[in-house]
Amino acid sequence: MNDRLSFYRKKNSPIHTLNPFTKLTLTLALIVIGIVGGGYWTASLAVCLAIAPLTIFSKLFGDYLRVAFRLILPTAGFMFVMQSIFIPGGVTELFRIGPFSIEVETVQRSYLIASRIFLMVSAFAFLLLTTHPSELMTDLTRRGLPPQFSYVLISTLQIIPQMQAKAQTIISAQRSRGLDTESSFMKRIGLLVPLVGPLVFGSLVEVEERAIAIEARGFTSTRVKTFLHDIPDTHMDKIIRWALLALIIVALASKIWLS
Amino acid sequence: MLEKIKQDFRPITWILIPIAVIVNGAGGWLITKLDLPLYLDTVGTIFVAVVTGPLAGAITGLVTNVILGLVSPGYAPYWPVPVLIGLAAGILANLGWFKDWSKVLLAGLIISVVASITSTLIAMRIHGNADLNPAYFLVEEPVDKIAAALIAFGTARFLPKQIFALLPRRENVTSGER
Numbered sequence: 541m542n543d544r545l546s547f548y549r550k551k552n553s554p555i556h557t558l559n560p561f562t563k564l565t566l567t568l569a570l571i572v573i574g575i576v577g578g579g580y581w582t583a584s585l586a587v588c589l590a591i592a593p594l595t596i597f598s599k600l601f602g603d604y605l606r607v608a609f610r611l612i613l614p615t616a617g618f619m620f621v622m623q624s625i626f627i628p629g630g631v632t633e634l635f636r637i638g639p640f641s642i643e644v645e646t647v648q649r650s651y652l653i654a655s656r657i658f659l660m661v662s663a664f665a666f667l668l669l670t671t672h673p674s675e676l677m678t679d680l681t682r683r684g685l686p687p688q689f690s691y692v693l694i695s696t697l698q699i700i701p702q703m704q705a706k707a708q709t710i711i712s713a714q715r716s717r718g719l720d721t722e723s724s725f726m727k728r729i730g731l732l733v734p735l736v737g738p739l740v741f742g743s744l745v746e747v748e749e750r751a752i753a754i755e756a757r758g759f760t761s762t763r764v765k766t767f768l769h770d771i772p773d774t775h776m777d778k779i780i781r782w783a784l785l786a787l788i789i790v791a792l793a794s795k796i797w798l799s
Numbered sequence: 800m801l802e803k804i805k806q807d808f809r810p811i812t813w814i815l816i817p818i819a820v821i822v823n824g825a826g827g828w829l830i831t832k833l834d835l836p837l838y839l840d841t842v843g844t845i846f847v848a849v850v851t852g853p854l855a856g857a858i859t860g861l862v863t864n865v866i867l868g869l870v871s872p873g874y875a876p877y878w879p880v881p882v883l884i885g886l887a888a889g890i891l892a893n894l895g896w897f898k899d900w901s902k903v904l905l906a907g908l909i910i911s912v913v914a915s916i917t918s919t920l921i922a923m924r925i926h927g928n929a930d931l932n933p934a935y936f937l938v939e940e941p942v943d944k945i946a947a948a949l950i951a952f953g954t955a956r957f958l959p960k961q962i963f964a965l966l967p968r969r970e971n972v973t974s975g976e977r
Contacts, residue, residue: 611871611872612872615871615872615873618873619925619926622925622926623925623926626926661872688808688813691813691817692813692816692817692858692862693862695817696816696817696820696821696862696866697866700824700866700869700870702821703821703824703825703828704824704825704828706821706825707824707825707828707829710825710829711829711832721832721833721834725835728833728834728835729835731833732833732835732946735829735830735832735833736826736829736839736842736950739822739825739826739829740822740842740950740954743818743821743822744954744958744959744962746818747811747814747815747818747962748959748961748962750814750818751810751811751814751962751965754810754813754814755810759810759813760810
């Protein structure tokens with residue numbers, strides 16, 4: 541769990557040196573163009589012609605493929621199969637499995653939806669692979685995002701590995717005291733107390749610790765805050781962002797006028 | 800209205816949200832080890848909703864879903880379910896349904912109705928069909944949400960005084976004596 545969640549991979553590439561906000565804009569632009577943009581193959585093309593080259597360019601193609609095959613493909617594939625089988629409404633029958641007939645139209649529609657989901661998750665995977673979450677949040681806070689939001693997002697991202705560690709500690713501790721997870725149903729209900737109790741009370745201790753830590757760092761102070769790390773935002777970044785914004789507008793406009 | 804919402808978002812609220820997300824995730828994972836028909840992945844959401852208001856509860860639910868969605872994308876389309884659970888629990892608490900044990904049972908039941916309807920609707924949209932399993936509607940969901948509501952309520956009642964004093968909506972769980 542630990543290594544799967546810290547998605548970010550440090551590499552020396554031009555993509556990594558871009559401003560985080562530029563990469564966020566790029567991700568959103570890819571999603572908007574893939575979903576709003578008219579043609580049937582737009583989302584599939586965006587994955588092949590934009591995301592794949594971008595990951596190669598940032599020297600992360602292997603990591604991206606791993607994410608795609610382990611996480612995205614199973615989900616999108618499962619949805620594709622389920623929708624192809626169960627959504628009615630097609631006319632031209634392709635073949636039958638038992639009582640279900642598979643129609644060409646539903647398969648086409650399911651592929652469209654699945655490819656859009658594939659694109660959406662891929663775009664976010666690209667963002668997470670190339671951008672350190674705290675860098676992105678620092679940049680967004682500097683641009684005016686309330687610091688409370690970045691605190692919640694960053695601290696949850698940081699504590700995901702802790703989450704499983706905590707659960708693991710509790711279950712090991714109780715097992716060493718004779719917790720039997722294979723006993724009868726009624727006994728297992730009784731086991732809720734030794735498992736959930738430490739979780740809840742341990743978390744309450746954490747609330748106090750964090751309250752002190754946050755106060756010590758001037759979280760509630762209303763004065764303008766300064767930043768420890770300077771995140772570069774070059775002219776190149778600005779040009780790319782404006783270009784992407786123009787692309788998004790073109791995609792939206794083509795959707796409105798051409799359909 | 801806006802002033803009231805602002806009142807709910809004190810520093811303690813922002814501290815509670817990430818911790819509630821851990822409780823949701825770790826609780827959901829622990830329960831799989833017991834092989835019981837429970838999920839218990841909404842305890843934190845209901846707790847935050849009750850003591851800091853519906854909106855904070857909804858944020859907790861949403862963040863939990865996003866995090867779980869990163870681990871397994873299958874969760875992602877179900878994001879309205881925890882959001883609605885947070886909103887429902889918060890609104891019920893504001894209406895005084897989290898003041899004593901008997902009412903909490905009913906509140907848990909109402910939350911389970913909201914959750915099961917929403918998740919069935921989403922499942923229908925994704926898969927094109929829904930297996931309307933009566934055991935899920937009549938046993939699993941209600942038992943799970945009632946258990947979660949009771950744990951959340953119990954935690955709020957037995958909170959150390961110095962934390963309890965910081966909560967924006969502590970009157971939601973007291974029946975006058977504290």
